[in-house]
Amino acid sequence: MNIKVNNSSSVKKSNKTSKSSASKSEGLGFASALQSAQQTNDVDAAQQAFAVDGVSSFVLDTAEQVPTQAKQRGYYILDLLEELEQDILAGKQTQVTEKLEKALAVGSVDSDSLPPVVKELMDEIDARAQVELEKLKA
8 A cells, every 4th residue: 555645835834933932821721720729729728628628626525425225324424434544543643534524424215114123234334333433533
């Protein structure tokens, strides 16, 4: 297969001056668009940081709430007692006393519907927490 090229002089050469001025103006347009996009990203980043702060404060607020269901409340108090034990064994100041006092002040809403064995167990957990609080106060 042979291809014949005729009249190769019909191809026009580009004008370098017009090309360079066009690329400069396009470059400036691109630079301003890039700068505008960067400013938008900065605003988005600030809004995202604010949203994360809102979520973290919500998580902290809900983390301090004592469960009102008997089973969850019992587990919560047991976790606090374990944290208290770890703090005492490590010899560091504990913040658990306030949480335990708050947990003991909040009663469970479904304690009447519990089987007697479970209710007795929940009472033992409360008594153990009360004893540990009295030990810390003494």
